[in-house]
Amino acid sequence: MNAVNLEKLSFSWAGQKPTLDIPAWQVKQGETVLLRGPSGSGKSTLLSLLAGINTPEQGRLDLFDTAFSSLSGRQRDRYRADNIGYIFQQFNLLPYLSALDNALLACQFSKKRRQRLAEKGTSAEATALEMLKRLGLSSEQIQQQAHTLSVGQQQRVAAARALLGAPKLLIADEPTSALDAEHRDTFIQLLLELSSQNNTTVIFVTHDAALSSYFDKHVELNELNRAGAKS
Numbered sequence: 001m002n003a004v005n006l007e008k009l010s011f012s013w014a015g016q017k018p019t020l021d022i023p024a025w026q027v028k029q030g031e032t033v034l035l036r037g038p039s040g041s042g043k044s045t046l047l048s049l050l051a052g053i054n055t056p057e058q059g060r061l062d063l064f065d066t067a068f069s070s071l072s073g074r075q076r077d078r079y080r081a082d083n084i085g086y087i088f089q090q091f092n093l094l095p096y097l098s099a100l101d102n103a104l105l106a107c108q109f110s111k112k113r114r115q116r117l118a119e120k121g122t123s124a125e126a127t128a129l130e131m132l133k134r135l136g137l138s139s140e141q142i143q144q145q146a147h148t149l150s151v152g153q154q155q156r157v158a159a160a161r162a163l164l165g166a167p168k169l170l171i172a173d174e175p176t177s178a179l180d181a182e183h184r185d186t187f188i189q190l191l192l193e194l195s196s197q198n199n200t201t202v203i204f205v206t207h208d209a210a211l212s213s214y215f216d217k218h219v220e221l222n223e224l225n226r227a228g229a230k231s
């Protein structure tokens with residue numbers, strides 16, 4: 001099954017020439033894809049369409065067996081909460097919540113995520129604790145407010161939050177840009193290991209060529225995107 005299917009998709013920001021004009025693109029379920037492209041080429045814009053934060057102007061966007069671009073705004077929000085994990089460049093943690101409570105946020109908004117964990121005989125809290133420990137946070141750090149953690153620790157909390165409850169799709173927008181090479185490699189290996197345990201499809205944006213070897217596929221956005229190729 002395809003995790004992502006785009007057909008004749010276009011998108012323009014208000015008052016600008018088109019940012020995206022993609023004739024076709026598919027990502028298979030369970031694949032890990034590295035998405036690259038120059039600054040301003042539309043990578044974050046494409047991720048915002050995949051996450052349903054913005055909608056295509058024209059064309060088709062399917063996620064798994066759902067015609068995502070035909071859903072209402074409310075249905076897209078529901079689908080995202082249940083099925084999509086998103087790691088932002090700036091992590092977007094709530095600073096005064098503990099690491100654990102931040103990790104639990106995605107499950108609080110999704111009964112489906114909690115159900116998936118219940119089916120495995122576990123709870124959101126037990127899984128979050130286990131994941132944060134595996135990601136290298138100590139018991140003390142897990143209870144600390146997010147703003148008191150280092151950038152690398154905050155990034156691991158963001159990863160746990162995105163992956164908790166086995167989303168079908170993980171979208172990551174340059175989550176390693178603040179890390180040194182050693183932490184970056186450890187982080188990416190764990191992220192991909194945790195994703196593969198649930199057969200989560202991964203779409204990961206980075207400028208960092210050193211990360212290429214970790215992914216099944218590499219995609220240059222300008223090769224997909226006719227709007228980018230013209231400019």
Ligand SMILES: Nc1ncnc2c1ncn2[C@@H]1O[C@H](COP(=O)(O)OP(=O)(O)OP(=O)(O)O)[C@@H](O)[C@H]1O
Binds near residue numbers: 013037040041042046
């Ligand atoms: N919220 C927004 N409102 C208006 N225009 C935007 C918005 N976000 C991005 N753009 C425009 O869309 C184009 C593509 O930007 P985008 O952030 O998607 O590129 P990118 O490839 O992710 O860049 P970078 O690698 O620098 O993060 C740019 O011309 C940018 O100005």
